[in-house]
Amino acid sequence: MPTGPVALRAAARARLQPLPGGPFVLEGGFWGDRQRLVSECSLPHAWAALEQTGRLANASPASLAGEQPYSGDTYADSDVYKTLEALVWEHSRQPSAAVHRLLVETAAGLAAAQAPDGYLHSWFQRPDSPGRYTDLQMGHELYCAGHLLQAAIAERRTGADFGLMPIAVRLADHLVERFGDPALPYLCGHPLIEMALVELFRTTGTTDYLDLAARMIDGRGYGTLGPGLFGAQYYQDSQPVRAAESPAGHCVRALYLACGATDVYLETGDRTLLDAMVTQWDSLVANKTYLTGGVGCRRKDESFGAPFELPPDHAFAETCAGVALFMWGWRMLLATGHGRYADLMELLLFNLLPAGLSESGTEFSYVNTLHRRRDNPEFGDKRPRRQGWFRCPCCPPNLMRLVGSLGFYLATQDDGGVQLHQYVSGRFEAAVRGGTAALEVHTGYPHGDEVLVTVLDGPTSDWTLSLRVPAWCGQVTLTVAGQLWPMAPDGEGYLRVRRRWEAGTEVSLRLAMPARLTYPDARIDGVRGCVAVERGPVVFCLEQDDLDEVPLESVALDPAAPLEGTFGPVPSVHATGVATAAPRHGWPYLPAVSAVVAGASLQLSLKPYYAWGNRGDAAMRVWLPLCTARAAER
Numbered sequence: 001m002p003t004g005p006v007a008l009r010a011a012a013r014a015r016l017q018p019l020p021g022g023p024f025v026l027e028g029g030f031w032g033d034r035q036r037l038v039s040e041c042s043l044p045h046a047w048a049a050l051e052q053t054g055r056l057a058n059a060s061p062a063s064l065a066g067e068q069p070y071s072g073d074t075y076a077d078s079d080v081y082k083t084l085e086a087l088v089w090e091h092s093r094q095p096s097a098a099v100h101r102l103l104v105e106t107a108a109g110l111a112a113a114q115a116p117d118g119y120l121h122s123w124f125q126r127p128d129s130p131g132r133y134t135d136l137q138m139g140h141e142l143y144c145a146g147h148l149l150q151a152a153i154a155e156r157r158t159g160a161d162f163g164l165m166p167i168a169v170r171l172a173d174h175l176v177e178r179f180g181d182p183a184l185p186y187l188c189g190h191p192l193i194e195m196a197l198v199e200l201f202r203t204t205g206t207t208d209y210l211d212l213a214a215r216m217i218d219g220r221g222y223g224t225l226g227p228g229l230f231g232a233q234y235y236q237d238s239q240p241v242r243a244a245e246s247p248a249g250h251c252v253r254a255l256y257l258a259c260g261a262t263d264v265y266l267e268t269g270d271r272t273l274l275d276a277m278v279t280q281w282d283s284l285v286a287n288k289t290y291l292t293g294g295v296g297c298r299r300k301d302e303s304f305g306a307p308f309e310l311p312p313d314h315a316f317a318e319t320c321a322g323v324a325l326f327m328w329g330w331r332m333l334l335a336t337g338h339g340r341y342a343d344l345m346e347l348l349l350f351n352l353l354p355a356g357l358s359e360s361g362t363e364f365s366y367v368n369t370l371h372r373r374r375d376n377p378e379f380g381d382k383r384p385r386r387q388g389w390f391r392c393p394c395c396p397p398n399l400m401r402l403v404g405s406l407g408f409y410l411a412t413q414d415d416g417g418v419q420l421h422q423y424v425s426g427r428f429e430a431a432v433r434g435g436t437a438a439l440e441v442h443t444g445y446p447h448g449d450e451v452l453v454t455v456l457d458g459p460t461s462d463w464t465l466s467l468r469v470p471a472w473c474g475q476v477t478l479t480v481a482g483q484l485w486p487m488a489p490d491g492e493g494y495l496r497v498r499r500r501w502e503a504g505t506e507v508s509l510r511l512a513m514p515a516r517l518t519y520p521d522a523r524i525d526g527v528r529g530c531v532a533v534e535r536g537p538v539v540f541c542l543e544q545d546d547l548d549e550v551p552l553e554s555v556a557l558d559p560a561a562p563l564e565g566t567f568g569p570v571p572s573v574h575a576t577g578v579a580t581a582a583p584r585h586g587w588p589y590l591p592a593v594s595a596v597v598a599g600a601s602l603q604l605s606l607k608p609y610y611a612w613g614n615r616g617d618a619a620m621r622v623w624l625p626l627c628t629a630r631a632a633e634r
């Protein structure tokens, strides 16, 4: 049976194990529909874009001979490899002769491009390049290698053979050979190779790969790479991994490194690494994460800001950083079993990540702002709206490979039973006492408040079904086999039902999700005096498209008025607001509080953040100013 992107060795120090019997199979619903959209629209769109922009030709003989222009920059191979990985996961669900042929042909091209010693990087193999390993800061050689390894790992895990794995093993063996000498520089300016090497160790059993990954983690933080354009912190080389108290520098780099460090802990049991990861995670969540799960606000170097530096209109919140944070959350969940990691994964799953994909499936976001103004300054390729493709198209295929493998990130098992962490419709199997249990989940989540779990098949035996109660949920009702089951979540955030299960037993979990107002920590200057609307795990936003003539920037929300939701095909939360008066001409500062509340009340219709921007380029904001009079009362 297919196993997922993370398949722990038997000796791994994990509290929880990924499902061994194949993925959770999504069936319709919020993510099942998106998985189909990616399959039918996004992946063909991405492959066409890779062809049209010349990415696929970079590894051709003519390109390697320098006889044609190069497409993109030193990261360009990774665009292809991530798309290959997405196609491999997709092919495992829906085999297709055309995709099979495409994968085999592409793998054959890569095998032909690979140097006799196993090296593979289409930019540095060209005669006009400065040569291998001459630019570890920004050369992306090991980063690209990591993505190739991950595509090959997906191939192996899904039981397929397109020819990728032999290329990956030769490349990894080359890396072990080349960087086996501790006296030589052995860091890549863009982490990722660490997690890929651990996974290749998990796949092949070759301990050299794990050892190299561990050395790369241990070797970081001593300035080996030099200051570069943005300083050593940019690529996590300013502080040893165990000494850093918060992820710092370029967000995607930092979070992939955290994945690798957590993976090394899981396989070696080096507790100091896990302790550092817990500290860094807690710091990240406490003061560097946007309400939507996004991270990063510094555009110049795509990095985290200082603690509580979370301006909504300058949120960078790259889709790739959301993917990386999701992947790190999964590893922390496996390591610790604590629901707070699954909570943040849920936040990403229903806010930042789906916002990265248009309803058409052919537009993607790089930047995920929380406030787009009507007169929004554009930032070139990285403008805060979805686009068909990018000069640096890192995000679209990254999202696609995650969506393709999403079924592996939703549930786990341990010796005592089964844990369901995310609520999507579908079915899965897990090993329980006495055999294999097949379970079905049916839910309208994230807008429907009931999750129905049915044991379809399996032995009649005692085991524990654990259901996560999200941190946002204050009232939960559990029914087991028609009986109310009074129970509160344990310290890890789960309801744990231990009983004798048999086929046909139904469990109903109701998570009360009234629309609610969320106030920001007073230390976040960018949203002081504002409020956000949430319902269940979903963050809502207000778009200019729903305001008729009133400018979005003039709207304030009345926190005393009730919130009402409608959750049909277009979910909305209705709130009440007012249009604030313009103060004085040309002077953006307001007179005394009492004079501010102007005009008649407005009925506001807020839509899910994940759906914003599907009606054009309109303005949007998540954080709404409070009516000033009301704010003064607070």
Ligand SMILES: [Zn+2]
Pocket: 318, 319, 320, 321, 366, 393, 394, 395, 396, 398
């Ligand atoms: Zn990206």
